[in-house]
Amino acid sequence: MNAWIVILAAGLGSYLFRLSSIVLIDRITMPAYLERASGLVAPAAFAALAAAGVATACMGLGATEAAAPLAAVAAAVIAVLRTGSSYTAILVGMPTLWITTSLLSS
Amino acid sequence: MISLVADRRDIAAGARAMVPWLVGIVPFGLVIGLSAAQAEIPTLAGWLTGPLIYSGSAQVATIEMLDAGGAPIVVVVAALIINIRLILYSATMARHWRGTPWWWRFVAAYLLIDPSFAVGLDGYERLADRGRAHAHYVGGAVLLWASWLAAIGVGATIGAGLPTWLHLEFVIPLFLVGEAVPKLASPALRRAILAAATVAVLALSAPLHLGIALAIAAGITAGLTARPGVSAQSTHPLHQPTEVRR
Secondary structure, eight states, X not given: OOHHHHHHHHHHHXXXXXXXXXXXXXXXXXXXXXXXXXXXXXXXXXHHHHHHHHHHHHHTSOTTTTHHHHHHHHHHHHHHHHHOOTTHHHHHHHHHHHHXXXXXXX | OOOTTTTHHHHHHHHHHHHHHHHHHHHHHXXXXXXXHHSSSOHHHHHHHXXXXXXXXXXXXXXXXXXXXXXXXXXXXXXXXXXXXXXXXXXXXXXXXXXXOHHHHHHHHHTOSHHHHHHHHHHHHHOSSHHHHXXXXXXXXXXXXXXXXXXXXXXXXXXXXXXXXXXXXXXHHHHHHHHHGGGGGSHHHHHHHHHHHHHHHHTTTOGGGTHHHHHHHHHHHHHHTSOTTSSTTTTSGGGOTTSSOO
16 A cells, blocks of 8 residues: 555545535434544644654754754744744744754764 | 525635634645655645645644555554544534535535634524525635645645755654644643653554554543543634644
8 A cells, every 4th residue: 555545545534534424314412522532632643743753853863963853842842832823833943953953063 | 505696795704704714724734735745755645635635634644654654554544533523523514514415515524624614613603594604614615725735735846846954854843843832731631742742752663653543542541531621622623723623
């Protein structure tokens, strides 16, 4: 199975989710715990992907170079906490990554 | 049913109601396009996550896990777990779309995602005439769809030509950090985020790249252990308005 088929399968499954109640059972009552769980999925997925992404970036580097992505994440966290805006994570984190990478490799 | 001529005003009203959502959504689409261009998958395949999956967080998970070499079945399952909330939206909209033609249900369901759900539901609650409410939904949903695909396309086009020293592969982890940090204020979400992040790192070398799916499951489980009601409102997807969730 290649990337094309994976994307097609994920898309088809997502479309069936969208159609599910509309086509099959005009109205269903979602159990309360499932409704609570649905609100947790996106934050959990975001945290998992972010942590795995940062850890993977650090793994391929030496101890010193790994400080660059970690510094970028730390700067991003501080920026978001101070501004409350999600996008400052990128606006602050990427320049921090470039600068620390440049400093550490020079 | 909607009449494109008679309901032009309601279509325009739905589109106007969608505009504030686009402020948060378009940059996210650009970021997904950039990541698709940088990932080890065909750029066109990355862009196709837009029209096919049409859900930002599931698209990110799919692109990132394919790029990391995740097992296909694990990638599909992770994307579908993320999109399971669409069943909830479908159940809610079924009331309003009961008795409509099948072609309408198939098209309207395809366009169903967090922002179109929110804008559409508002129209169904405010407008007594169902035809007008359908037009309102279409106006918002179609504008969202077109903007989303355009943003991903622009991001993918720009991203393909940028130098590697920019480390654009790090944009997505930073974006995700930015999305997660504000949610730490809610006890249930804090538990979910910390548990998911911890398990993701610990399970980094899990076979078939199952680590992400395990981490999501751990996060949901941890979040559910928080006292019910403590964060019921803050955990609702419609209170997280920055994604085509999106």
